[in-house]
Amino acid sequence: MTPISVLVTISGRDRLGVTAALFAALAAHDVDVLDLEQVVIRQRLIIGVELNLRGDPSSLRRSIGSTCSALGMDHEVVVVEAPMVLPDRDEQSGERVHVIVLGTPLRPGAIATITQQIADVGGNIESVTQLSRYPVSSLDMIVANADEAELRGALVRAATETGLDIAVERAGLARRAKRLVVLDVDSTLVQGEGIDELAKLAGVQAEVEQITKSAMAGELDFTESLTARVSLLAGLPVQRVIEVRDALRLTPGARTLVRTLKRLGYSVGVVSGGFTVLTDRFVAELDLDFSAANELEIVDDVVTGRVLGTVIDRAGKASALRRFAAERGVPMSQTVAIGDGANDIDMLRLAGLGVAFNAKGVLRESAEVAINQPFLDSVLFILGISRNEIDAADRADQTDALLPAR
Numbered sequence: 001m002t003p004i005s006v007l008v009t010i011s012g013r014d015r016l017g018v019t020a021a022l023f024a025a026l027a028a029h030d031v032d033v034l035d036l037e038q039v040v041i042r043q044r045l046i047i048g049v050e051l052n053l054r055g056d057p058s059s060l061r062r063s064i065g066s067t068c069s070a071l072g073m074d075h076e077v078v079v080v081e082a083p084m085v086l087p088d089r090d091e092q093s094g095e096r097v098h099v100i101v102l103g104t105p106l107r108p109g110a111i112a113t114i115t116q117q118i119a120d121v122g123g124n125i126e127s128v129t130q131l132s133r134y135p136v137s138s139l140d141m142i143v144a145n146a147d148e149a150e151l152r153g154a155l156v157r158a159a160t161e162t163g164l165d166i167a168v169e170r171a172g173l174a175r176r177a178k179r180l181v182v183l184d185v186d187s188t189l190v191q192g193e194g195i196d197e198l199a200k201l202a203g204v205q206a207e208v209e210q211i212t213k214s215a216m217a218g219e220l221d222f223t224e225s226l227t228a229r230v231s232l233l234a235g236l237p238v239q240r241v242i243e244v245r246d247a248l249r250l251t252p253g254a255r256t257l258v259r260t261l262k263r264l265g266y267s268v269g270v271v272s273g274g275f276t277v278l279t280d281r282f283v284a285e286l287d288l289d290f291s292a293a294n295e296l297e298i299v300d301d302v303v304t305g306r307v308l309g310t311v312i313d314r315a316g317k318a319s320a321l322r323r324f325a326a327e328r329g330v331p332m333s334q335t336v337a338i339g340d341g342a343n344d345i346d347m348l349r350l351a352g353l354g355v356a357f358n359a360k361g362v363l364r365e366s367a368e369v370a371i372n373q374p375f376l377d378s379v380l381f382i383l384g385i386s387r388n389e390i391d392a393a394d395r396a397d398q399t400d401a402l403l404p405a406r
Contacts, residue, residue, distance in 0.1 A: 012073035218342035234305025253377030
């Protein structure tokens with residue numbers, strides 16, 4: 001018997017056993033399940049099932065109707081003109097990608113703009129999942145049949161029009177296989193620039209800030225700029241350096257980001273163009289797995305105005321990422337780099353995923369993903385980790401902490 005393609009949709013108040021009851025009713029008929037989608041929004045359940053039916057559709061309608069009546073659910077059974085035939089693998093067009101949308105709030109007009117851009121390049125949205133409601137709202141759309149480069153270009157325009165952050169990542173194992181994350185420190189892991197704070201205490205704030213600005217915008221070689229800035233700090237007592245270290249504050253969401261990644265088995269660390277005397281505090285505080293930064297020379301408790309050893313510059317950051325990944329046996333495709341300035345460009349390009357966080361223009365244009373939200377844990381949503389998963393991990397950790405040591 002030639003099968004008939006049938007689409008069954010039911011909706012209503014969510015309760016235990018609805019899916020089981022639906023499939024028990026379907027089991028009484030000669031059907032193959034081709035596709036299934038189920039979603040719950042504020043206790044409202046929607047289930048869609050595509051079937052190949054061999055038999056009488058009227059009998060199937062009666063079974064579904066009787067079951068849904070008993071459950072208090074609405075239903076629809078639609079016979080499609082032709083049976084569904086799954087294409088050969090070679091005939092399936094286009095790879096699937098994730099389109100992640102971040103913003104507060106998410107307005108209908110903005111979502112309309114984004115989804116229209118997807119449609120305009122031939123993309124088909126197969127599913128939409130909410131990843132978070134706080135600290136930002138985020139959606140994960142799975143899109144098929146669109147050329148990835150063309151889709152990225154369209155969504156860059158959509159991001160500009162809507163003011164939202166939009167990321168595109170290939171679906172599949174590559175996204176789920178990330179294992180090592182490296183962060184820049186100044187203006188990424190922590191708020192502000194450590195060297196600028198040191199300059200305030202040394203009375204050379206204006207001079208140092210101007211050099212910093214030029215370096216981070218890519219207008220000045222980083223090593224030269226660092227040498228020039230550090231020379232202006234000569235004579236600063238080490239106690240003032242400690243004051244700056246203790247006053248630095250983590251970016252909102254930084255603790256959540258690091259804590260969640262480490263619970264999931266990621267190696268997490270920092271690679272900074274700043275100074276170990278400042279970064280070592282956060283390496284210990286966050287229990288980071290690795291770090292690299294410049295060493296500020298201090299003699300007789302006074303800053304000399306020199307940097308010891310090889311400077312961690314733009315190339316040095318990329319080399320450090322490569323070294324840390326090799327030490328842990330992690331291929332570069334499974335690494336993530338997060339930064340904000342021009343000296344992070346090579347590191348972000350080298351990583352499997354480069355994320356520009358509230359970045360200067362030169363880096364934002366080079367990165368695969370740009371986040372302009374003020375919360376560092378937004379990176380988790382780009383990786384497909386939902387707020388529910390983060391909160392569940394927090395609860396589990398709290399429970400484990402209450403258990404007696406074994």
